[in-house]
Amino acid sequence: MCRTDQAHEPSEEREGDAADAAFTSLLEDSAEELYDQAPCGYLSTLMDGTIAKINKTLLDWLGLERSQVLGRKRFTDLLTVGGKLYHETHFAPLLQMRGEVSGIALDLKADKQRMPVLVTSKVKVSEDGEPLLIRTSIFDARDRRAYEAELLRGRQAAEEARRQAEADRERLQEALAVLQQNLLPSELPAIPGLETGSYYHTASPVQLGGDFYDLFPLGSDRWAFFLGDVCGKGPRAAAVTSLTRYTLRAAALHDPDPVTVLTTLNTVLHERYTSGDPRYCTAIFGLLEPDNDHFNVHLASGGHPSALIQRADGTAEYLPTPGGMLIGILPHPEFRTTRTQLLPGDTLLLYTDGLTEARIGPERELYGDDALRAFAAGQPPVGPQALITALTALIAGFGDGLDDDTALLALGVPAAFPASVPAPVSET
Structure with missing residues (x-):
């Protein structure tokens, strides 16, 4: 019986190794799929801004193919004129000084129209402290912008109502x-x-x-x-x-x-x-x-x-x-x-x-x-x-x-x- 058990040990080890490899492969596929299909946009750029990796969610927002972007465009190419100006004058200097910037409002050129987004970027560094790449997360802010616009309209309407009430009050006082x-x-x-x-x-x-x-x-x-x-x-x-x-x-x-x-x-x-x-x-x-x-x-x-x-x-x-x-x-x-x-x-x-x-x-x-x-x-x-x-x-x-x-x-x-x-x- 001991011999029989010993005979099966190598086979069981091989089966275990295969299972581990399959599980690891599954995790890798799941992680990649999660990255690509995430509800927010992801991209990685070189330190000069050249896009090295981008997920499908962001590509769909932009109306672009992956081949049109990787190695061909920089992150600022995805932004509107105003967004690019703000990135160059505020976002990029802050990122360089701090190594991380969170929740900055910018506008993408999304499929021929402006799309408000919130951008968070972080610089990845090597073991010796050298900057390697920039990882960026982009969140759709259209609902938030619409909400802010509605708040602004409400505030403007309230201010107009206040001015009208003040004018009515003055007319009432005169009368x-x-x-x-x-x-x-x-x-x-x-x-x-x-x-x-x-x-x-x-x-x-x-x-x-x-x-x-x-x-x-x-x-x-x-x-x-x-x-x-x-x-x-x-x-x-x-x-x-x-x-x-x-x-x-x-x-x-x-x-x-x-x-x-x-x-x-x-x-x-x-x-x-x-x-x-x-x-x-x-x-x-x-x-x-x-x-x-x-x-x-x-x-x-x-x-x-x-x-x-x-x-x-x-x-x-x-x-x-x-x-x-x-x-x-x-x-x-x-x-x-x-x-x-x-x-x-x-x-x-x-x-x-x-x-x-x-x-x-x-x-x-x-x-x-x-x-x-x-x-x-x-x-x-x-x-x-x-x-x-x-x-x-x-x-x-x-x-x-x-x-x-x-x-x-x-x-x-x-x-x-x-x-x-x-x-x-x-x-x-």
Whole structure:
């Protein structure tokens, strides 16, 4: 038996050697086939760029036969003009310095059209460090380029949309500014013996405010004035503002009594807005009548902050109108009235609550009525326009603490005698 086993040993060894050789041959064929049919392009070039080996995938991209390429073309011959320029000025110097370059975007002349690719090259060196050849992998980047192009188009579309939105926003602001101006008098009328001043602060450039004021003649040497605040902002508030202004004017021409005028406004708002979308406002309406060197004032308030008087002696006081109800809420509200005189050097100030409800200081506290009175008392009593100018600077100092629209209307009698009354002649 031992002899039999020994007899078979040489034969088994020969069979094993044959199997190893076949397996090795199979591996070599598989590796070559994998190289040639790989999903990306491969090529090897001499150090001068001459192509020594190239796979079928890359040949198919190029639309060339192997015989047209091997030993006949250099790698740069496969590139577009722009790709060749970039290779010579950037790719090749980097490869020479580093020995390897990865993921560089180039363009091939692929079958008579440009084909975007990503190129990675590495220099193979000998055992003694001498460069032998360059192995290059080329990946199809058409999908990536299409994706990048789509991103670029999307970015450009977004930028165009942003520019269009900005242009639309500017047009909207212009339109709103024109509309806002139409809700206010373009200028206050000149009244003999009276000085006037006004200011309007818009909290938002893209929303119509609801504050309003006006000053207009009633005939027979009488003048009417009003100032108020419609609840809300935007087009609906602007519609109420417009209705309120014209209602007050029409009512005053019919019967100028302040309570009657506010009552008429209340009836209009209550009847029109009680169902579904209630709208209301606060307002002060007053009458001015000249009397020698001063003006008599008769006013009524509906839920509005009290008017303030800066006196000629440097003091400041509110004209109390407590208990006046909001206009448009109830069918039969109560309105409060008061009377006073504007003497030479006095200024009557009407304002909306955006001023006194501004938030100031680190604690964001309300500015408040007391602060406004103290501010008015601290200003020299030199007329309505000077007081408005001072208040404008005050409002600007509130910054983002002033988050509501603010309207100001000031009426005052000059300290000097009015033009209709001759100044006394001093005796010499």
